[in-house]
Amino acid sequence: MTKEESLPTQDFIAISEIKNDVVYLKTGGLRKILLVSGINTELKSEEEQNTIFSLFQNFLNGVDFPLQLVVHSRKLNIENYLEFLDSRRLIESNELLKSGIEEYIEFIKSFVQDNAIMTKNFFIVVSYDPLISSASTGLLNSLPFIGKRDAKSEEEKSEQENIAQLNQRSEQVIASIRAVGLRAIALNNTELTELFYNLYNPETVEKKLVM
Numbered sequence: 001m002t003k004e005e006s007l008p009t010q011d012f013i014a015i016s017e018i019k020n021d022v023v024y025l026k027t028g029g030l031r032k033i034l035l036v037s038g039i040n041t042e043l044k045s046e047e048e049q050n051t052i053f054s055l056f057q058n059f060l061n062g063v064d065f066p067l068q069l070v071v072h073s074r075k076l077n078i079e080n081y082l083e084f085l086d087s088r089r090l091i092e093s094n095e096l097l098k099s100g101i102e103e104y105i106e107f108i109k110s111f112v113q114d115n116a117i118m119t120k121n122f123f124i125v126v127s128y129d130p131l132i133s134s135a136s137t138g139l140l141n142s143l144p145f146i147g148k149r150d151a152k153s154e155e156e157k158s159e160q161e162n163i164a165q166l167n168q169r170s171e172q173v174i175a176s177i178r179a180v181g182l183r184a185i186a187l188n189n190t191e192l193t194e195l196f197y198n199l200y201n202p203e204t205v206e207k208k209l210v211m
Contacts, residue, residue, distance in 0.1 A: 013200070014027070018189055018192045018193055021189055021192070027129075028129070029127065029129040030127075030128045030162055030163065030166045031125055032126040032167070033123055033124075033186070034123060034185065034187070035122070035185055036184045037122070037182050037183040039182065052180060055180040055181070059177065059180055063173070063176070067173070068127070070122070070124075071120060071123075072121045072122075073118050074118065074119055075118055076117040078108065082108065082109070085104065085108075086105060088101060089102055124184065126170045128165050130162045130165075
């Protein structure tokens with residue numbers, strides 16, 4: 001076993017913690033993750049498609065800070081759905097309905113075997129990378145207790161200011177996306193934790209994020 005293989009899994013993850021509905025990176029950067037609705041452009045006319053693309057281009061050109069656009073595709077796990085159908089079949093008293101449910105279950109199983117059912121989620125990752133404050137690493141930390149208390153206070157104040165900057169950027173993106181005809185919402189602590197847990201544990205059954 002190599003040295004890299006013996007390291008804890010956490011050492012390979014760039015995330016330090018999740019709080020205040022923000023992803024804190026080990027590098028000190030902050031990230032806000034927006035879940036974005038989709039548009040089926042195939043159902044739009046050519047004129048509507050051109051308008052959407054033009055508005056989206058204007059959105060990208062109007063952003064003066066880093067963004068990451070992520071499309072997350074995953075094969076849909078329908079085991080829970082099949083188990084739900086089977087439980088309904090067992091308690092159904094009407095033999096005709098019971099038979100219909102059984103046939104439907106077999107159809108779903110057969111369909112999934114021949115066709116991979118995919119689910120897609122669209123995300124925008126808003127970035128803010130604050131400069132490291134000298135108050136947290138410099139002279140104040142070498143002073144007695146009162147100096148360290150002041151440093152902690154300054155650090156907390158700086159953190160709130162950084163979060164405010166990140167939230168301001170996120171609101172700008174949400175408003176711009178709305179102009180394109182899309183809806184975007186910021187994920188909260190629970191949703192962020194669930195998202196990254198599912199990303200790093202793809203074998204688990206994912207809980208669907210609802211817009």
